[in-house]
Amino acid sequence: MRDHPLVQLTLARMREFYREPEAIFWVFGFPIVLAFALGIAFRNRGPGELRVAVLGGAGDSTVAAALARAPGLTAAVLDSGEARLQLRTGRIALLVVPGDPVVYRYDSTRTESRLARLEADAVVQRARGRVDPARVADQRVNEPGSRYIDFLIPGLLGMNLMGSGLWGVGFSVVQARTKKLLKRFMATPMRRSHYLLSFILSRLVFLFVEVAALVGFGWWMFAVGVRGSFGAVAFITVLGALSFAGLGMLVASRARTIEAVSGLMNLVMLPMWILSGTFFSYARFPDAMQPFVKALPLTALNDALRAVMIDGSRLGELGAPLGIVTAWGVVSFVVALQIFRWR
């Protein structure tokens, strides 16, 4: 069993990979670093506390004290030079000039400033005796799955499956070709199918580590859960990994140099990095582009992963995206086998 060529070829693949520290980082470390950085940068904190200032002068401290009592506002008294500077640089959202009339000085194109104006005006009006006629109550919604990080983690998972599939297969194949190792294997009774299958098998082994690392990190750091079944996530990632391994095989099928295959990989991956909705929704692209964008394998994979992880969809509901992912994999693999350069 251990000496079966498929086992030995797969072991060789895996050893070559895990003995390359750079590869380990790019496949396992990089997506986690990215998730961490983006998760921190875009965490949903809302507008938070709005800083407003009161211009120094008669009655400034009364107004400032009233403003500071309002939830969501902090207030300070500033002289006119400092106030102008802080308003210009965005440190304060609004400057209140006491008097009659009370003047609000702010940049009306800034969402925060307009919000601050509404809040501050309510405080000022109530202080002058306004009574609100309607009784209201707040009910805050903070549903899991609605944060940016919830959107991001499945996208990073998809992008990672694409990257490691293409690089993992394409790079190794072309390297074996340039080093004449492929030709040397052709001089043995080795079956070609064993050689190609060993790439798929080693991908599947690393896939589990890759997915577990990223999903585990998202859960531990940001409490990103999986609403659907883990089985469905596993099925989709395996399908995605196989599909991108097929695409990697196709990209590597003719290239004779590492430079050539690197160029081809970037040509294949770049549109998907941008278009496939990894970092932001592809709905932002014009309607005319949507059919093209949706036909990309990474778009379909991201859609399927998000449907399961965020919306809790079942596999049966994901026929269209999974069909697209499968079709890309099968077609790439079949074409790659036809045109593969074995020496």
Next chain:
Amino acid sequence: MPPPVPPIRCAALTKRYADVVAVAELDLTVNVRECFGLLGPNGAGKTTTIEILEGLTAPDRGEVEILGMRWTGGANSRALRERLGIQLQDTQLAEKLTVEETVRLFRSFYRAAHSVEEVLGLVALEEKRTAWVGKLSGGQKQRLAVACALVSRPELLFLDEPTTGLDPQSRRQLWDVIGRFRAAGGTVLLTTHYMEEAERLCDRVAIMDHGKVIALGTPRSLIASLGAEHVVEFALTDGATRAPSPSELAALPGVRAVRPGVDRTALTVAEVHRAVPALLGLLERRGAELSLLATHHATLEDVFVSLTGRQLRDA
């Protein structure tokens, strides 16, 4: 009992690349238990020939029979590959695998294979068993490449320039490996551009140039075909003005052939003890002063030069 099938037989082998004829109408037979050498300068067509015989390159024309079988593809070719050991000229084995892992990988492709211990013993690499391939010296890498060829217990071993670029000690170690394989009854086809390697290892050699065999025989018979066993080389301090003409040199006693070269003149000589004093006498009469005088036993190198008029290394 029928005569044994020659391990290698090819006829009228032809291969062209674009406008270059790499191999032209080549006929070759290698007999059982023979060590056969393909000799020639770079670009003579040695590698193309050996790769056609190995079934890695398809010839444009001609017939190839290896161990009585043809390269017909599929299961038939796989069965034939089970019986061959092949080392290619510039294979770079995976650097991040150990010696043992590499041998085990190649071993897994064959049904009847040596154990890892046996084959590492054959090439004397037991001590490097757990070392990464990338950390090996040139000679050790080359022995590992031969180990990967030997692991199949081949009947026929193909070696394409196995010692090119190696230091003399590594070269001798590889010669020992080949010697042991032959002692165990194997047949070898090797290519080389080191004539002393061919003289030392091969029963028969074919000297190739421009895709053709220009001489074929045992090293001894090829050298004997020069008609003389020694070569005398000399050069003069002040160049051509006082140099004797080729016809004067050819007339000296014991001299069989004269080959004027760029920086020196070579004489093929039957009797050194008569030719050298005569040469010195002639030079003295002409008032020419020697800057170099050397004699050596004739080699296959001299055979190549006499056949082509070119040195092997700059051919």
